[in-house]
Amino acid sequence: MEDKFYQLASFEYVADVQIVKGKLESEGIPVFLRDENTLNSDPLISNAIGGVKLQVYSKDKERAIAIYDEIRAYAVDEQGNPIVCPNCKAKRSEPYYNSKGVFYKLFPFFEKRKYKCLNCKMITNSK
Numbered sequence: 218m219e220d221k222f223y224q225l226a227s228f229e230y231v232a233d234v235q236i237v238k239g240k241l242e243s244e245g246i247p248v249f250l251r252d253e254n255t256l257n258s259d260p261l262i263s264n265a266i267g268g269v270k271l272q273v274y275s276k277d278k279e280r281a282i283a284i285y286d287e288i289r290a291y292a293v294d295e296q297g298n299p300i301v302c303p304n305c306k307a308k309r310s311e312p313y314y315n316s317k318g319v320f321y322k323l324f325p326f327f328e329k330r331k332y333k334c335l336n337c338k339m340i341t342n343s344k
């Protein structure tokens with residue numbers, strides 16, 4: 218059951234999801250959203266649940282990643298500069314949410330912003 222779907226990404230805002238969802242569907246890839254109803258009913262808890270999870274069939278994984286890579290917005294710092302990975306110097310990072318601790322799920326503003334490098338997968342703290 219778990220292997221049937223691949224989680225492409227999670228989003229903080231439903232509006233962002235709709236952009237990616239529309240693009241993937243226009244390419245003929247079925248898209249499944251998780252937690253969207255929860256998010257819509259109470260936007261304030263979107264951080265607590267890690268946002269909306271966008272999933273595709275595992276068989277569509279490679280194509281979905283390629284399409285998503287074309288249209289996604291990479292993480293930038295407060296000055297609007299791309300986050301540079303300290304390990305491989307790639308400028309392709311995305312915000313990373315630590316979903317392990319219940320405490321941080323309830324109080325996400327206590328957690329320092331982190332970024333995940335899309336090239337080497339290293340997770341870094343913001344400055």
Ligand SMILES: [Zn+2]
Binds near residue numbers: 307338
């Ligand atoms: Zn890296």
